Amino acid sequence: MNRKQRRAVRKPKGNRAVQPGGTARSAIGSVDDILIAGLRYHQAGQLEEAERLYRQILSVDGLHANSLHLLGVIAHQRGFHATAIQLINQAIGLNNGVAEFHNNLGTVLRKQGKLTEAAACFERALALKPEYADANNNLGNVLQDQSKLTEALACFERALALKPNHAEAHNNLGNVLRDCGKLTEAVTCYGRALALKPDYAEAHNNLGSLLQEQGKLTEAVPFYARALALKPDYVDACSNLGFCLNYDDRISTTRLFAAHSDWNRRFSCQELMPAVYVNSCSPLRRLRLGYVSPDFRYHSVAYFIEPLLKEHDRHIVEIYCYADVVRPDAITARLRGYADHWLATVDLSNDSLAERIRTDRIDILVDLAGHTARNRLPVFARKPAPVQVTWLGYPNTTGLDAIDYRLVDAITDPIGTADAFASETLVRLEGGFLCYAAPNDSPIPSMPPCMTTGRVIFGSFNNPTKLSPATLDTWARLLNRLPQSCLLLKGRQFTDAATRAYFLSRLGEHGVAAERVELIAWLPSAATHLALYDRVDIALDPFPYNGTTTTCEALWMGVPVVTLRGDRHAGRVGASLLSQVGLTDWIADSIDDYLDIAVKLAGAPSQLGELRHSLRSRVATSPLCDGVAFARKIEATFRAMWLHWCETYKRPSDYRGSSWSQRVQKDSP
Numbered sequence: 142m143n144r145k146q147r148r149a150v151r152k153p154k155g156n157r158a159v160q161p162g163g164t165a166r167s168a169i170g171s172v173d174d175i176l177i178a179g180l181r182y183h184q185a186g187q188l189e190e191a192e193r194l195y196r197q198i199l200s201v202d203g204l205h206a207n208s209l210h211l212l213g214v215i216a217h218q219r220g221f222h223a224t225a226i227q228l229i230n231q232a233i234g235l236n237n238g239v240a241e242f243h244n245n246l247g248t249v250l251r252k253q254g255k256l257t258e259a260a261a262c263f264e265r266a267l268a269l270k271p272e273y274a275d276a277n278n279n280l281g282n283v284l285q286d287q288s289k290l291t292e293a294l295a296c297f298e299r300a301l302a303l304k305p306n307h308a309e310a311h312n313n314l315g316n317v318l319r320d321c322g323k324l325t326e327a328v329t330c331y332g333r334a335l336a337l338k339p340d341y342a343e344a345h346n347n348l349g350s351l352l353q354e355q356g357k358l359t360e361a362v363p364f365y366a367r368a369l370a371l372k373p374d375y376v377d378a379c380s381n382l383g384f385c386l387n388y389d390d391r392i393s394t395t396r397l398f399a400a401h402s403d404w405n406r407r408f409s410c411q412e413l414m415p416a417v418y419v420n421s422c423s424p425l426r427r428l429r430l431g432y433v434s435p436d437f438r439y440h441s442v443a444y445f446i447e448p449l450l451k452e453h454d455r456h457i458v459e460i461y462c463y464a465d466v467v468r469p470d471a472i473t474a475r476l477r478g479y480a481d482h483w484l485a486t487v488d489l490s491n492d493s494l495a496e497r498i499r500t501d502r503i504d505i506l507v508d509l510a511g512h513t514a515r516n517r518l519p520v521f522a523r524k525p526a527p528v529q530v531t532w533l534g535y536p537n538t539t540g541l542d543a544i545d546y547r548l549v550d551a552i553t554d555p556i557g558t559a560d561a562f563a564s565e566t567l568v569r570l571e572g573g574f575l576c577y578a579a580p581n582d583s584p585i586p587s588m589p590p591c592m593t594t595g596r597v598i599f600g601s602f603n604n605p606t607k608l609s610p611a612t613l614d615t616w617a618r619l620l621n622r623l624p625q626s627c628l629l630l631k632g633r634q635f636t637d638a639a640t641r642a643y644f645l646s647r648l649g650e651h652g653v654a655a656e657r658v659e660l661i662a663w664l665p666s667a668a669t670h671l672a673l674y675d676r677v678d679i680a681l682d683p684f685p686y687n688g689t690t691t692t693c694e695a696l697w698m699g700v701p702v703v704t705l706r707g708d709r710h711a712g713r714v715g716a717s718l719l720s721q722v723g724l725t726d727w728i729a730d731s732i733d734d735y736l737d738i739a740v741k742l743a744g745a746p747s748q749l750g751e752l753r754h755s756l757r758s759r760v761a762t763s764p765l766c767d768g769v770a771f772a773r774k775i776e777a778t779f780r781a782m783w784l785h786w787c788e789t790y791k792r793p794s795d796y797r798g799s800s801w802s803q804r805v806q807k808d809s810p
Contacts, residue, residue, distance in 0.1 A: 172198055176207060188215050206235040210242050217249045220490030225249045240270035244279060251283055253488030254467060259283050274304035278313060285317050286467060293317045308338035312347060319351055322636025322662065327351055342372035350381055355640050356606050356647075358389045376519060379404045380512035387537055387711050390609040390685045394709050398562040401540030404512070405522075405564065409542060413495070414524040420504055422787040428458050428779060431503035431526060433486075434534065435465040435515035437476045439667070441690040442509055442534050448578045448768030449775060450479035457776060461501055463494065465515050491519040498525035505779050508544065511535020527790070528782050531565060532574070536686065536711035538563040546782060548775075550574040552717040553710045562709075568778060572764050573721040575714075576771035577693045579761075580667045586699035586757065587675045589749040597626045597743040600677030600700075602670070603691050605632035605644060607683040613644075615732050616681060617651030619739050626743065628658045629677055631670075635662040674698035678749055679742050687715040696722060696760050699753035703739045705729045721765040 179194035192215050195208040202208075213228030229246045236242070247262030263280035266273055281296030297314040300307055315330030331348040334341055349364030365382035368375055383400045386392045432450075436442035453460055462480040465487055466473055477483045482501070486494050494517065498506060506526035510516040511534050521529055524543045531539050532548040539547075547565035550573050554560075560567055591597045599619065601608070608630075620626055628648075634640045645655045664670045671694060674680075680695040682688055682704035692715055695702050704715030706728055716728045727742075729735035742749065760766060 172202070172205075179208075179211065183211065183215070188218060191215060204235055206232040206239070206242075209235070210239075210245065213249070214245055217245070217252070220492060222249050222253050222488055222490075226253075238269060240266040240273050240276065243269065244273065244276045247276075247279060247283070251279070251286070254485065255488075256283050256286050260287075272303055274300045274307055274310065277303065278307065278310045281310075281313060281317070285313070285320065288468065290317055290321050294321070306337050308334045308341055308344070311337065312341065312344045315344075315347060315351075319347075319354075322633065324351060324355060324634060324637035325639040340371050342368040342375055342378065345371065346375065346378040346381060349378075349385070353381075353385050353388070353606055354634050355637075355643060356608060356634075357643075358385060358606075361385055373407065376404075376408055379407055380516060380518065383537070383540070384512045384535075388606050388609065388686050390611040394562045397537060397709070398540075401512070401538050402564065403540070404518070405540045405542055408519060408522055410519075410522050411543075413492075413522075414543070415499065418527045418790070420502055420527055422790055424784050424787045427456070428783055429461060429502060429504045430458050430779065431461040431463060431498055431501065431506040432509060433463045433465075433506065433517050433520065434509035435467075435517075436510065436513075436534060437462060437464045438466050438468070438470050438473045440472075443472050443476065444578055444580075444690055444693070445533055445575055446509060447476060447479070448576045448766075449772055450476060451578075452768040452772035453479075454772065454776060455481065458779070461503060463498070463517075465517060467515075486517075491517065491523070495520045495523040495525040504528060504783060505530060507532055508539065509534040511537065511539055528779075528786050530779075530782070536689075536714065537709070538565060540564050548574050548778070549710060550717055552720055553713045559710065568782075570774060570778065572774075573717055575689070575718065575721075575765070576768055577760075577765050578768065579693070579697045579766070580671070582668045583697060584668055584672045584675075586753045588753055589678045589700075589746065590676055591678045591743075591746050592750055595625075597623060597678045598629055598676060599626060599679050599681050599739070599743075600629040600631075600674070601681050601683060601688075601691070602631040602673070602694070603683050603688045605630065605634050605640075607686045607688070608644065609683065609685065610647075611685075611732075612683040613647050614651060615735060617648055617653045618732075619681075619736055620653050620657060621651075622736065622740060623743055626657075628653070629661070629673075630658065631661040631664075631673065633663055635660040670694075671698055674700050679703065679739060681739065682715040685709060685712040687712055689714050689718070692718050693760075693765070696724075697757055699756040701727055701742055701749070701752055701756075703727050703729065703735060703742070705732065705735045718765065722760055722763045 175194050175198055179191045183191035192212060195212050198205050198208045209228050210232035213225045213232065216225035216228060226246065226249050229242060233242045233246065243262045243266040247259040250259035250262060260280060260283045263276050263283065266276040277296045277300035281293045281300065284293035284296060294317050297310050297317060300310040311330050311334035315327040318327040318330060328351060331344050334344040345364045345368035349361040352361035352364065362382065362385060365378050365385065368378040383404060386397055386400050434442060450460060460480045461482040463484050463486050467487055484497065489497065503526040505528045508521055508531040511531060513534055518539060518541060521541060522543050529544045530546045530548060531544050542564060544565050546568050547563055549567050549569055551569045553574065554567050554569065616628060620628060641660050644660065645658060648658055649655060664673060674695060677700050680700045680702040682692060682702055684705045685707050687704060692702050702715065702719065704719060704727065706713055706716040719725060719728055727738055729738055764770065
């Protein structure tokens, strides 16, 4: 139980036990004693014992507000949020003047994604109790969820003024400062939280995540590990650790696989999997596809899921989207229009969502997030659908035994080498595993800047976390070979002065003067982001974690991309994308080759100028942007998976037999 919950169950004053009919009991102390005992069990995390005692009180006094409220807190802790709201509202109806009741109601409503209602509850709690530090802290969380960062900052500062040793408020202040781009100040806040509460697993995790954003991977990993040591069931920290290792050029594929398998070891839950499925085994009937993602919004995933949702043949598939989107936007609305069924899942626990998926009788459930933020891998661990697939949103295996397949291609995951490092059966899609839809408001490409300045500008708009030591060393060698060239980098993290200085110093160690490097932090829209490619002559792909959306965007804006074909999926996506467009000359198989390709392009300004006119149409007419063909390919692949399940379902012992992989590979287009 966290500190907020412990405060919620502190014994309120002045709540007298009353007999049915409204007569005060003479044995008032006995009810108080039961309540105190219930609180002790509650604070110790023994929820069943606490609930039993609260219900014992209510069996005598059905109007006991404190017991109703505390039962609501327990319901919230167990993930039964609708029940929690009902119980706490009953308590408020009996006693509207208890600030803690309103505060905890707001906490449950926030969990359901009902942010406006939650904010009103916290404001009511503060009206009743202005010095209530926890309510200030909780209101700050809601305002942060609503992207009202200035107001959130003020709430956390008020909470800390009232209670300077409020570790959670320090942690949350760090979160909002991080969202504001003030990474160095956020590090200080997390440090203060940990000084006050050294066993604060969430603060360890958050500090690790921030250091990862700054590209300090070696420093980040121990914080994730410490969070897991303190809280072994901390599923997000385990996912974050695996995700972080994808960026590190010193991590072997063997260690990467071990880290992802550790998630499965910790959180697999075979006992929660259905013993049988009610899905009809009819092999050719219309299939129910379920797509699960927090990124049905302005996010890179949307550029690749949209063409598939748009072009799915509704005669052969029925589309269910399970959207864990905290802040829906215009893209959310557009994607929703492509779905037959849409469920906002922010307020659903993993158990509740798994049950809903079973109730919907989904045949094939598709994970689009992997180990990224707000993933629902614990739902997939419960295997609510007979066939489960992961695709698109993550550049590695999930590690989950409960996920059957992973969609890749022969370039990203070569036959004979990649399979050993995947817990899923790899299904290689012919011609590429991605389909891209460019924004409708994309600006028209302009002439490359070198045509007028005579100075080549290399650029990368990838997440700066991807700029590994090997990447920066290679780019420095390139700039040193071409002394008149410059480097333009873009990333949200560059809002922070210390982070900018850190990246400039890393390049400076390799002899690149700061005046040859420009760092741009943030642009207000997709159109202005794309327009920035007008200032780039040649895009450079990082490694061992390539770009995906950034590569597609650069090509769409007429900018060539140089990529290095690596030894893992994340380091081979660039090669896959360029191959789909027929631009294999820009794929390097060594760092020296990478440098030679970039230098050759830099020495051909007329070719760069021609590419600005021709590259977009080449991309648009390539398989990379053929949504119809891609949808048919995916549907045929899913049908092969379904046929195999129908054949093997009657023989559970063969469920993960070798014939599975052979059948899917054979029947896939």
